[in-house]
Amino acid sequence: MKTLNLHKDVSFDVQKLREEFPILNQSVNGNPLVYLDNAATTQKPLSVINSIDNYYRTINSNVHRGLHTLSERATEAYEASREKIRDFINAGNTNEIVFVRGTTEGINLVAATFGRTSVNEGDEIIVTGMEHHSNLVPWQNLCREKNANLKFIPVSDEGELILDGFENMLSERTKLVSVVYVSNSLGTINPVKRIIETAHKYNVPVMIDAAQAVSHMKTDVRDLDCDFLAFSGHKIYGPTGIGILYGKENFLEKMPPYQFGGEMIKSVSYEKTVYNELPYKFEAGTPNISGSISIGAAIDFIKSSGYDNLYRHEQELLAYANEKFNSLGGIRIIGTAKEKTSVISFVLEGIHPYDTGTILDNLGIAVRTGFHCTQPLIEQRYKLPGTVRASFAVYNTKQEIDMLAEGLKKVKNMML
Ligand code: PLP
Numbered sequence: 001m002k003t004l005n006l007h008k009d010v011s012f013d014v015q016k017l018r019e020e021f022p023i024l025n026q027s028v029n030g031n032p033l034v035y036l037d038n039a040a041t042t043q044k045p046l047s048v049i050n051s052i053d054n055y056y057r058t059i060n061s062n063v064h065r066g067l068h069t070l071s072e073r074a075t076e077a078y079e080a081s082r083e084k085i086r087d088f089i090n091a092g093n094t095n096e097i098v099f100v101r102g103t104t105e106g107i108n109l110v111a112a113t114f115g116r117t118s119v120n121e122g123d124e125i126i127v128t129g130m131e132h133h134s135n136l137v138p139w140q141n142l143c144r145e146k147n148a149n150l151k152f153i154p155v156s157d158e159g160e161l162i163l164d165g166f167e168n169m170l171s172e173r174t175k176l177v178s179v180v181y182v183s184n185s186l187g188t189i190n191p192v193k194r195i196i197e198t199a200h201k202y203n204v205p206v207m208i209d210a211a212q213a214v215s216h217m218k219t220d221v222r223d224l225d226c227d228f229l230a231f232s233g234h235k236i237y238g239p240t241g242i243g244i245l246y247g248k249e250n251f252l253e254k255m256p257p258y259q260f261g262g263e264m265i266k267s268v269s270y271e272k273t274v275y276n277e278l279p280y281k282f283e284a285g286t287p288n289i290s291g292s293i294s295i296g297a298a299i300d301f302i303k304s305s306g307y308d309n310l311y312r313h314e315q316e317l318l319a320y321a322n323e324k325f326n327s328l329g330g331i332r333i334i335g336t337a338k339e340k341t342s343v344i345s346f347v348l349e350g351i352h353p354y355d356t357g358t359i360l361d362n363l364g365i366a367v368r369t370g371f372h373c374t375q376p377l378i379e380q381r382y383k384l385p386g387t388v389r390a391s392f393a394v395y396n397t398k399q400e401i402d403m404l405a406e407g408l409k410k411v412k413n414m415m416l
Contacts, residue, residue, distance in 0.1 A: 014397050020301075022046065024395060027364065028361075028366070029363070029364050031363050031365075034364055034400045035366050036365060036390040037367055037389075037391060038215075038342075038393035039391035040368050040391075041240070042237045042393050043395070045301050048237060048294050048297045048298050050297075051293060051294040052294045055074075059073040059074045059077060060074065062286055063075040063078045063289055064280070074289055079094070081296035082097050088299045088303075089221050089229070089246060090220040090221060090223065091221050091246055095277070095279050096247055097244060097246060098245040098252070099242065099283055099287050099288070101243055101288070102230075102232035102233070102234070103134055103135075103231055103232045105245075106228075106230025106231075107134055107138050107178070107209065108258075110245070111141070113257070114228075116146075116256075117255065119142060119146045119175045119176070120148070121146060122147070123146065123148040123149070123174075123175045124151055124169075124171070124175065125148065125151070125174070125176050126150075126151045126169055126177045127151075127177075127178050128152060128155065128161055129154050130161070130180060130186060130188065130374060130381075131179075131180050131209070132180060133374070134211075134373070135178055135179075135207075135209040153169070158335070158336045159186035159188045161188075161190055163194070166195065166198060170198070174204045175205075177195065177204055177207070178206070178207040179206065179208060180211075181210045181219070182211075182341050183335070183343075183377075184372055185334075185335070185345050185371075185372040185373075185377060185378065185389060186335025186345060187318075187341045187343030187345070187391075188337035188339065188340060189213075189217075189341060192206075193223075193224055196225050197225075206228075207229070208226045208228070211232050212343075213231070214231045214235070215236040215393070217311055217341075219231075228245065228247045228248075229246040230244065233291060233294075233295040236298050236299070237298045238295040239294050239298075240291075242291030242295050244295070252278050252282070257275055257282060258284070262284065262285055262286070263283055263284055263285060263287070264281050264283060314341065315342065317392040317396055317397075317398065318340065320398050320401055324405040325346065330348060330349045330412060330416075331348055331408070333345070334346060334347065334384070342393075344391075346387060346390075347388065348411060348412060351415045354386065355411070356408070356411050359407070359411045360407045360408075360411065363407045365404055365407050367388050368389045368391070369386055369388050370386040372387070372389055390404060
C-alpha cells in the first residue's frame with residue numbers, strides 16, 4: 001500500500017495527529033487517500049474507535065434499568081458523557097442536554113413539539129436562504145400543516161446573510177428564528193449572536209443549527225443565549241447516529257414529549273401516563289448508548305487538540321487552498337464571506353461538478369459534489385447545477401491541497 005509523508009510543510013504537528021486516524025492510511029483507486037469531505041462527516045480517532053470497542057467489550061448493558069453492576073456502569077458512563085457535553089457547550093445543567101440521533105432529529109424534535117404547540121395559522125417562522133434541508137424541510141412542513149408562513153433572510157452574492165431587513169421581519173407573529181451557524185456549502189460563519197440579540201428584543205426564541213460549527217470553534221450556548229441548538233457527533237470526530245439537542249430548560253419543560261414508550265415515563269397505568277423529568281422525557285426507548293458515551297471521547301479529542309490550534313491550522317489550509325485555486329484559473333469559488341470555516345465550494349468553468357468529482361475520486365481524492373443538501377441555495381439562489389466542495393479538517397495538510405490542485409489540472413486537461 002502506498003502511503004504519504006504529508007506533513008513537513010505545516011506548522012501544526014499533523015504527522016502525529018494523523019497517526020490517530022487509521023482510516024487515512026490507505027489507498028483508494030491505487031492512490032493515497034486524500035479525504036476532503038469532512039463537512040459531510042469527519043474521520044474518527046483511535047480514542048473514539050476504542051471507546052466504542054471498549055463499551056461493547058466491557059459494559060454493554062441497558063441504561064437506567066437494571067440494578068445489576070453492568071447496567072450501573074453503562075448508566076454512569078452515559079450520564080458522565082452528558083455532563084461532558086454540558087461542559088463542552090457551557091449549558092447551565094444536564095437537563096438541557098438531550099441525546100438525539102443527530103442535528104436532523106434535534107431540529108425535528110423542536111418542530112414537532114415546540115413548533116406544533118406554539119405555531120398557529122398566520123404565524124411566521126424565519127430561517128435563512130442558506131439552510132441545510134434539515135433546517136428547512138421540518139419548518140416548511142410545520143408551516144404547511146399550520147397554515148403559517150416561512151420567511152427567509154436573504155443571502156448576498158458573496159454568501160453572507162443580508163441582515164439589513166431582519167429586524168423588520170420580526171413581529172408578534174414570529175414564533176421562531178432558526179438559523180445555521182456555519183453554512184455547510186459555503187463555509188460562511190453567520191453572526192448568530194447578533195441575530196439572537198435582535199430576535200430576543202421581540203421575545204422571539206432562536207434555534208441554532210450548529211452542525212458545522214462545533215468542530216471548528218468553541219460554541220458557548222450561554223454566551224450566545226440561543227434557546228435551542230443542535231449538532232451531530234459524526235461531524236465532530238465522533239460516531240454516527242448520535243447528536244445533541246440543547247434547549248433552555250424553561251422551553252423543554254413546557255414542550256410535550258417527542259416520542260412515547262419506555263424511558264420517557266415516570267409511571268404508567270392502563271388509563272394514563274406521567275411523563276419522566278428532563279431530559280429523559282425526550283429520550284424514549286433504548287438510546288444509542290455506545291454513541292452517547294463515545295461522543296464524549298470525541299469531545300476529549302477536540303479539547304486535547306485545542307480549538308485555537310485547530311482553528312489556526314484549518315484557516316491556514318483555507319488560505320493556502322484559496323491561493324492555489326486563484327493561481328489555477330478557470331475556477332469560480334462560491335462563497336467568499338469574510339468569516340469562513342475551512343470549506344471551499346467551487347465550479348470549474350465549463351465542467352459539470354459530477355465530472356470533476358468522478359475524476360478526482362479516480363485519483364483517490366474524496367470531495368463532495370452536488371447541492372450539499374442546500375438545493376434552494378445552489379439551484380435557485382446561485383443558479384448552478386451543483387458545486388464541488390472540498391472541506392478540511394484538523395488532519396488535512398497543504399500537500400493534500402497541492403494534490404487536489406494537481407487533480408483539478410488533470411480534470412481540466414481531460415474535459416476541456
Ligand atoms: N445542518 C448542517 C449545516 C449540516 O451540514 C448537516 C449535515 O450535513 C445537517 C444539518 C444534518 O446533520 P445530520 O445529517 O448529522 O443530522
